[in-house]
Amino acid sequence: MTIKVIRPGLFSSFQDSGRTGFQHWGVPVNGAMDQDAHALANLLVGNPTRAASLEITLQGPVLCFQAKALIALAGADLGARLDGVVLKPGHALCVKPGAVLSFEKREYGVQAYLAVSGGYLLQPVMNSASTYSRGGFGGLCGRALKAGDVIPICSSFANPPRVNIPAGWLLNPSASAVSIRVLHGREWHDFSASARHDLLNEPYRMTAASDRMGYRLEGAALDLTQPRQLLSESVTFGTVQVPAGGQPIVLMADRQTTGGYPRIAQVASVDLPKLAQLMPGDEIRFSLIDLPTAQALLVARMGRLKKLEAAHS
């Protein structure tokens, strides 16, 4: 029971909910950039949300199913076609042996997630199937897909579960500037008043030098009141750090475990999926929320997801 990779796409890698528990060895968490879309793809085919999905970035692969399978896409609409017929994100369907999944014109978003009922058969590394391509481990051979790869799957004869996707869970084509909520970073007060003002009032643009490790942004330079050499400590998904040049970097799924640059802000976890779907060139507007608000939003979101998962497992 396999899927054959005819063409790999730009960057297609297996990801799950993350490789937690090993950061004290410097092992990054990795995992899906858009955890909401990843979870949804799994739920649509009756998998637990922690199962691996295939994260497809911008340009999709061409995949040939060698066995019957129940599949679903969630997240970005990268123009998926199943044997030439349009396949929209947010729906599960059964594919026949020999069926070919391909991608044409991108409609919106950047990261699409392909889940297969029963899951991909991958050897977990440190309890996770997530690919860490920089470290060369996890996923399929520790790297993004290549032409000729053969992906082992569990064949499934299950019918798609009836998933009532809550409003707002499916990605929408984004407006011109994306609004991202942030909390104070650990060094917020070390930045100048104008830097703190600019971060929350000026537009920042995602540059092409962005990847799964971090998004390099471009906008008003953010300066400290005085230069500081900080002691390295923990950073997380969404940490906004500012190296000496003053241009912020948002740390993403393949981020390092610790860092030593001043951190002006921290993206609220609920807004990370939105950030994960941005394209280089897209504009971001930051706004400030406090810790209790960010945690209440996150707890509410996770509650909705758990409810959905409980209803379909």
Added chain:
Amino acid sequence: MSDVNCETRPVPASLRWQFEACGDSCLVVVFATLFSAQANWRAVAFSAALHDLQACGELCGITDVVPALVTVGVHYCPYTFALQYPHLTPFDAVAQVLENALMGLQNAPRTPTKQLEIPVCYEGEYAPDLLHIANACAMTPSEVIAAHSGQWVDVLMVGFAPGHPYIGMHQPALKLARRAVPRTVVKQGSVGLANCQSVIYPSDLPGGWHIIGRTPLSLFTPANDPPCLLTGGDQVRFVPISAREFEALAGVRP
């Protein structure tokens, strides 16, 4: 195992700690704002104690405990804590759990650690920043090498990348800031120097430290248990080797 390594250093009760938020899913336990060997030891000991509790099935909802130089990052799932402590914010609930754990730390023995010699080639292409370091520190290259090697230094933490150690403190003469613009790729095994500390790049990575040399040793092997060559609390000594020795050890063709 030397006596120094097995020494038990109880944490003085008079020293306090602070809980700071790093976003909505991570709490940082701050033992000090400036580096001290004692604050580093407290971070090492506290995270070891938390890892022990985790191994006993406690601390449900805490996903990662990450010791750094003088702080410990505690990553947690706010949802799990919200369910367990509905009357507290998740941050306050985690702080309460950690406060209790810290109280119990007074008598924690130091985790047994190891001493390891690290061969380093300080020559030619393997040491692209040696001259720059020598100029910045007003020393000759051989004085820099002598200052950097020969003494036992502590592994202060592992972080940034898998198996990537921070080692120090070197003598004050080796004080220089990191590069203003980090390199996009630093070669595997490169030994970086900044702020009287060294790092070793376990794989090809971006990096902002000055490259003083390169080791042929593998710092991280995912299939090994543990996968890391070094961990916080270990001690290392850099031993100079020639380019020829490096190439023989690394299996590089001369």
